Amino acid sequence: MKLREAKDLITHYLVGHKFVSPRSLRKAVAVIRSDPRYVNDLLNECGRHSTLTKECVRLRSCVDELCELEPTLFEKQAPELLLHLESCADCREVFWDLKGVWSETTPLDTAAAIPTVSKVVKRLATAMSVIADKLGNLHQIGHGPLARDIEPVAAAMSATDSRDADQGGLAETQPSIKRWELTDDEMDCAISVSVQYEADSGFQLSCEIGWASTDDGTPLPTQIEIYSSDDDSLFHAGSIEDFQKEPFYLAPGAYRIELTSQVQDTDYHWTLPISFEHSEGVQGK
């Protein structure tokens, strides 16, 4: 989408002249964010003050080029912008909206050395990494796709429950949940990954996949496998529906989540690297 087209769509959306689909709007928002001056003007027009810092403006003025860089080159050529990306959630959102979170590879049929058309493999470009502090709160580290803080349902429900007052004020400090919503526009689906830390059990991992194209309530069968990134050992394998039924815990370490769905004759495969750390030290580190 061109910048001009994106601005037109935003205008149509704001004044309500024309229907703008959520998908087009999302694309337009991603495109206009590369023009910080326009975003600033728009914020001012809407009576909101821009919160962009000097570094934000610098990063966004060259975000197109940064998206094209290999990670190692990015670090070499613009280390200060990479640091800013790690510390500024807004800029990170802009960066990943433009870059796209998936890198796609066409696997080769190793016997015939030709690309296999019946399998599409996508990999999350950068690992989802979190560190748990002493209170069990999670903090995202690195410059990967932005995770949102979700209030735990249990905490919200028990906030008025007086029994929690007897448990050392646990309800007040109920750790938050980090959640990544990773959309795959090509497949019209969204993979969401949530992590919550529990001192007794470790990192609780949840994973869901939602299909926009099958909102009649028939989700496509999806398999989930979880491997250790260190030695490829398998921690879990089964259907994603079964996975959602029981809480699933992992110790600090690096893992990868593998999801596979079959759509007509094609296998779709997503690989999501994820890592957990504890601020009190990771075993073996």
Ligand SMILES: [Zn+2]
């Ligand atoms: Zn910024």
